[in-house]
Amino acid sequence: MIDMKTISVAISEEDYAAFRRSARKQNRSIAQLIREAMSFYRSTRLEERKPLRDLPVLAGHQPIGSLPTRAEVYEEIFRDVESGP
Numbered sequence: 133m134i135d136m137k138t139i140s141v142a143i144s145e146e147d148y149a150a151f152r153r154s155a156r157k158q159n160r161s162i163a164q165l166i167r168e169a170m171s172f173y174r175s176t177r178l179e180e181r182k183p184l185r186d187l188p189v190l191a192g193h194q195p196i197g198s199l200p201t202r203a204e205v206y207e208e209i210f211r212d213v214e215s216g217p
Contacts (some may be wrong), residue, residue, distance in 0.1 A: 141166075148162075176203075
């Protein structure tokens with residue numbers, strides 16, 4: 133079993149209502165949705181990722197390492213554009 137920490141978070145009525153509706157539709161708990169959202173945020177925003185130029189090159193037609201998703205490619209492109217050269 134995974135160790136879990138209990139936290140208290142104050143959210144807007146609008147966000148709570150949206151999560152409650154979504155949880156009902158998916159037959160899941162609001163807590164599950166929030167854990168999933170936090171995990172997604174951590175993996176996309178908080179964890180260190182290699183720049184695209186540092187990824188392994190292709191040997192023949194097979195990648196020799198995992199490749200980023202389309203969303204990750206766009207995020208890096210636009211982050212570089214916003215921050216400038």
